[in-house]
Amino acid sequence: MTTLRDAQTGKDYEVVKLHGTGAIKRRIMDMGITKGTPVHIRKVAPLGDPVEMTVRGYELSLRKADAEMVEVKEL
């Protein structure tokens, strides 16, 4: 299973499923990361975390620990 945590900079992915529950999951989904959404990984912060990605036409940053909840497949 690939998650956004392992996603590589510069590549495109599609969201397969969101794991986890509660506030963090809802927050990630509110920001537009839902089933079937394409996600482009822009960069990783200089200290190695968080990750910046383009989703639904804007830039979003996610911590790796939270990104792990998002299962993706490479496009």
Place this chain on the structure above:
Amino acid sequence: MEFKIALAGNPNTGKTTLFNALTGSNQFVGNWPGVTVEKKEGKLMGHPDVIIQDLPGIYSLSPYTLEEVVSRTYLVKERPDAILNIVDGTNLERNLYLSTQLAELGIPMVMAVNMMDMVRKNGDIINIDKLSQRMGCQVIEISARTGEGINEAADLAAKVAKHQQVMVAKHSFDGPVEHALAHIEEATQGMLPAHQERWYVIKLFERDEKVRDALKLPQSVIDHIDGDIEAVEQEMDDDAESIITNERYKYISSIIDECNIKKSKGKLTTSDKIDKIVTNRWLALPIFAAIMFLVYYVSVTTIGTDATDWVNDTLFGEMLIPAADDLMDSMEVADWLHGLIVDGIISGVGAVLGFVPQMVVLFIFLAFLEACGYMARIAFILDRAFRKFGLSGKSFIPMLIGSGCGVPGIMASRTIENESDRRMTIMTTTMIPCSAKMPIIALIAGAYFGGEWWVAPSAYFVGIFSIIISGIILKKTKLFAGDPAPFVMELPPYHMPTLGNIARSVWERSSSFIKKAGTVILLSTILVWFLSSFGWDDGAFTMLDEDALNESILAFIGSKVAWIFAPLGWGDWKAAVAAFTGLIAKENLVGTFGILYGLADAAEDGEEFWGTFAQDFSVLSAYSFLMFNLLCAPCVAAMGAIKREMNNGRWTLIAIGYQCGFAYCMALMFYQFSSFISTGTFTLGTAAACVVLAIMIYLLFRPAPKYNGEIQIKDAADVTE
């Protein structure tokens, strides 16, 4: 009759610019009850009967963040007459997500698509008619920056408010979901407020606890509803909340396909190009360091401090206070009144106003960094380093500024959105030695350590060390535990802020400091003046000469409480009194020692009395005294700033109490352990220090208590609901 229009939208949509343009100077800024979230309202220009209520910038009406809870409580409970929903035309897709939720409330709504100038510049097209049809409300193109369409948008909102055109949401969900929603509506018939059925039914489907509790539905109805929800959840293999979110975005995607043609898709915008350099893996930290150096250099090293020194030393020190002295003398005013006016009131006002110039300089930088989009990048770049201590990457700026002066440092914490990160930053910022603590360090270094170079750096080390320890300990306490604080943050495109927005932000922050912190500072200054200038001279209570501090009420209190500090190695009443006068301004501490040692005009570092001073303290007790004064409650001005930013008496007391307690423990451990090492005798004090150390190690390394979410949010909801 008065009409209320709520201005709602995502962060970074130009909401503030629109609000300012619509209300002009007719604004009232406060806080939502009980929380640190700012509340702004104002009268619509040209419509004295229309009030615009600015809601916090939010992405959703979920029940999880403070801003969202505040907004939805307002929308559901207060029911404004209309909603003016501002959306960013360059980022329509995510913006419409909130719009679909607002539409369900049944409140008349108008949608203003902002940044149309940018949309056109990018060559993109938005089909406004189609969008209006799909959303079920009137849509208007605006540009808050250029002023295009804003009056029309406001007029439209005022019109729907007056006509009470009930908003009917046009979007629908997938078959099974709608089926379940219909069931819920049937089951709750007559139990839901009129025109809001859609909102409540969807919230019930999402199992939103706040709504469930508020409606007080009979258990049988809840069980019935649960059955419907579970069936859908099984069918769609997801939880109800996620199903709704998915369905919303599905509907929005279909709108976007129909209404929004993006020519610029895939191309790098100017903002992307800037970001490629600014947050580049290798360049990000050097660029950040350079920007911080500039901020520090201008607001602390040069202009800001010069301006503040001028107000303190020249305007008040050389002009106003001597002039007032002369005036009082010439009018032959009684000594006590003279003292009250000059040393109490004028000095107190000076203490408040003295900080303002530096704060203005700093606030200009902060407003610019926030508005241009760089502040979000600071959080992005530094998040990893700070989050371990319960702080945000944005805590860096308050602490950096705090090394110059804690007051603007604390005020700079305003830029941190997350309430618990912000409170943590406010509590720990003043542990970094500020410039007023330098004379204390110079005194101790000069009198005991022969002016060794390492004394000052060691003070900074103690400060940083204390922040880290405090962060880890506090994060695990009930006060800070359980806040979900997911770091899911938008990195908005860079753009040039408008001068008006910066000026307004600087004005709001500075004036709120003067108003809210000023009172505390003034009253405390008067109190300390009274305690130090009155006392018993030959048995009679009277006003004392300046060099008779040892007969003052303060000295009396000092001698009564000095024993508290004995375990720290400095049980002498002079030290207690000096520490107390340090509350007015930390550098006062040196001057107080001067007076107590009979030298009224000692140099800033107290060089004249190094010899006498060294007899009263040992090397170890002197350093313990230094540690305590670096870490304990800051000066009254900084305490005023803490009160202003916490916006809550209980939290202010917690912050100051924690600082004093922590300082005491640190100084105790330092003194007792170092004495034990140097003398080899184990005393009661050593035992006490061992206990403190054991407790601290436990607090540091215990596993974080179980996630018990929403404590703070519930607090807030109790107040607002």
